[in-house]
Amino acid sequence: MKKTFKALTILGIASVLIGTAALCGCRKEPDSVIQPQIEYTTDDELISQCTANDDRFAPENVTMREDSPLKGKKIYWLGSSVTYGASSEQDSMADYLAALTGCVSVKEAVSGTTIFDDGSAGSKSYTKRLTDGTNFKKDEKIDAFICQISTNDAWGDRAKYRGEMTDAYEIDKDAFDRRTTLGGVEFIIAYVYETWGCPIYFYSGSWFGDEGVRMSANPKGTAYGELVSQVKQVVDKWSELGYDVGVIDLYNDTDFNAHVSDEYYKWATSDAIHPKRAGYLQWWTPYFEQYLIVNLTMEK
16 A cells, blocks of 8 residues: 655754855854655555566656756765665665756765775775865855765774864864864865855764664664764754754654654665665655755745
């Protein structure tokens, strides 16, 4: 039976700050927080009919929404395997948003990479690809920059690279230690604003635990949850300074995670971290779409 589900996602003040206010050093508090209404289209009947990576779920086979408020918006995506679409024929929510809404998605995504840069030769860290990659055009006008909170930074003993958030008023990109994850996060924020002057949103993956059906042994759910929490603290710092920075937090959204059954979850994902095509299209993409509609197109 096909089912639809509508959920209200509470957005923090950080996600509704005005980007231009950040650029002039002024902070603007919203009169009210707009909450997106999300309609998921997961279909449990599909589980017995096809695989979750079936061509019917390919971006080229979805119907574009007429008059989407995201049409024509240009969005840059920085990340690793989840942004790339490692378990979904290289299709991710970035590609589905473009197909559904007519926005332009540009991906700079390499599987297995981390936010922190260990300084090794040939490093493909987030910050190295941000500054030296060719997918992002430094002189191009973009509407938003979206960065994945990588599970790769939570593997094993990689917490030793976590680092610390800098002082409350530190915003100089050269002051951040790119050899650490949190230093890399702050560098990305500062670099994006200096280069493109646009809103930046970090996103987490969906919830997974240390045991049960939705579990991961490495990284453990508790380790990734801790990383997401620390990134949110960094984002809070920058939003307090007036920057339009937010977190698309799938990990901690209980309505989002409770929506799909364990059976659908096992069918629509390859593991606790990587969705397949149907998982992206039916479950993840509606969340991103509504978040971006609220934050990029609606008066706040």
